Amino acid sequence: MARQDQLQIDSGMLQFAPKGAYYEEADEQFRRVMDMWMGLFDHDRTLFCLTSLLGGTGFSKGMISHILLANPQSSTGLELVPEGLAFDYETKVIMYNLAKERTPRALKNLLMLAGGEGQGKVNNSRTRKIILEYIFNRDHNALDNLAINYKNKLRTLVRHALGKQDLFKILNGDQKLFDKWIGRYHPNAFPVMCYLFDKELPKDQVHAFFPKIERVLQLKVAAQTKNADSFKKLMNGLPHLTVMGYRNTYKVDIPIADIFEKSKVSGRQAVQMQAAAKRQGAKVKVNYAKQDIYDLWKVLYYKLLAGDPDDSDKIIDAIGKQSERKEKIDIGKVTVVIDASKSMQGSDKRPMHPFLTSLSILSILDNIQDVIYVGGTQVKVDDTLSAVIPSGGSDLWRGLVDAVMTGAEKILVISDGYENSPKGMFDYVYKHFKNSGHEFELMHINPVFAADAKTGSVRKLTDDTKPLPVTSYKYLETEIIFNRMIENRDLVKKLLVNKYNKLIGG
């Protein structure tokens, strides 16, 4: 009971990404988040599992799954009856989260079970089912794509799930075992197994069901024989990394620019590759309209800092359209103060993250009355591309005074909470306004992950305003739910069980 009373968690447990911050290293953060994960797990396993249905980082969800799978459920599952949950609800939640994740992150989360990202290996009937179902329970085209894009990862996962002995038997034709573990999800997947483990493929089946695997194998032959013409024909639409890998390994005489233009990358990769492609004189086409709003801000700022105005009008247009399309969060009529001081640039590992998160939060807030930037420098590349970049000290008090001058009833400050011009001035001015009859509500969102939010010591601007640590605009709902969790855990559990039934059911 003592542990329950001491349980202190916050939404940071769902928002962790091992990338560090301006002032806190990733290891330090990880230790604190691990305390939160284990604290909630020990306190209430069901609540622990269901929280992963809320918005959060792929890494956090991967860790939650890892902890669940590393610890057996009770043998009867009777403790779940009062919640109205099925015995295999954990597996369903894990599978649901994997399906919602981008493929590379989902595979990384599965690889955690095989010792990836510094985690201990976990191998049991549940992990075996989850890994094999995730990989093979899909149609021919999807499996074909998955295999050519992530061959090495899949190989590690399949070997981990099956074990060396069963894998050997399956690759050597044990149909019964194949049907038991893989055929149940995809009866024609044997060629994929052969491809993953470099065994000779049954040609008729490859041609019929997995044309891309066939083409990758042909591409390899073209590369080995340095047949540039054939290589060029075959590489169209194949994954960029695969094509580039064969080109470089076998020194095929093809300009890199051609590969940038003809090989296939995901929308996000396309954004990330733009600069590299440009250096090679190639142009990667990006469909900005389909990008996430955070990624759009990121690429816009990258271009701003690089002095590259290309496509800036399209990006700005896409940001506008995404802002209109996004489901809005209405916290009432609000004036937003954005901290644009130097520390909002974030860490070297995640440059500009706090500031880009602030801008993304702006895009999903409804009812914004005014936006006030404190600090920062206006950078202009040309008529279409100019914006504020974080720089200088943090005189946040100016933002508060300016916001009060607008007559705002609700003031939202998005800041890392480091105030130095001078420290304490914000609180001093805030108290003055409060004590002299100015009616307004102050909210503080901290876009820098601070695991010490657990102890309530995340940077506060005033004594009576609890900061909400929100490291991604996607997690505002999560933050609100976690705030309620501190006050009424039973209510939150009911909400989450309802969410489970709505999203997954059964």
Add this chain to the structure above:
Amino acid sequence: MNILEALKFKNIGAGPVQSVDEMTVVPIVGDDHSDVISPPSSLKFERTSNYGTMVFTNEDAEPAIVPAHYSIRGRGAQDHAMAGSGVVLAGKSKSFNNACCVEETQGGYLSSTGNDEDVLPIGLRRALLNYSTRMEDHYGKLWSPIKDWLRGTGVTARSSAHLRYFYDNKDIKAELEHFAAEFEPVPGQIGALIMFSGTPVGLEIMPSADHWEAYWKQLIRGCYGAELIRLKKLDRLQPSALIMPEIPDAASPDEVKDILESFVRQLQDDVIPLIQGIDVTGSRKISKDGGLETRMLTTQTGGGDVIFKDSEPIYVSLVL
């Protein structure tokens, strides 16, 4: 003669004051000399080639400045610090043979990678203000001051002169990182006047804003932050709280803004007399390399290095 007259500074001014607890950093903005000094990215620490010898390389076409008392800590090798500032000529390597070991019983030579870089805390920098100590080729010259400096901080039960005991202490490390994050460079900043509880303790001016951007964290964290934390641990720091301006209850938001603006401006204006109050009591030539003359200044309470290019000061690092 006050320091501004003695050094004939041109075009320097104070930026908005940053104050957190007992430490105040007054940004100094001024002329940029990046056209005559190599950028910080071109200066590389190469290795220690002997105990007491630090080797730096400058890959640029202009001379480079190694900040005064720059220290390098590496795993499995003896940590070292410069005995003063240094100049490395364009495209050359230079061995500084009067460097100091700051990790007494550790053997091994430092390499160019995997190191932590800082500037020595001001208490130890003071020990190197003595000319003969500074110039002496004896790598153990800081051992005794380091032991004294560590005493009472509770970071080690042993009495070895290992400065890393302080920096590697888990709590202090976290405190230093958070402390450094409290302060932020302002646009065009080339230096700072640093004060503890309202008293100036250091004056740092770099050749350019890029240099300040590259070295401010090592100065604020490793040098001034470390000293502040030590003084707090020893209970030797006067507690100080900034006295905020009086704001009448009936003041409108506009009036509040005016009151606060003038308060902040006043903080900034108050700095100039403090700098003017620093008197130079002595000056001694240390070296002249590549058109850069290094002089060691003494003030009433401390001193340090100034580097001139054509009689104009382009680098200043004084402990006050």
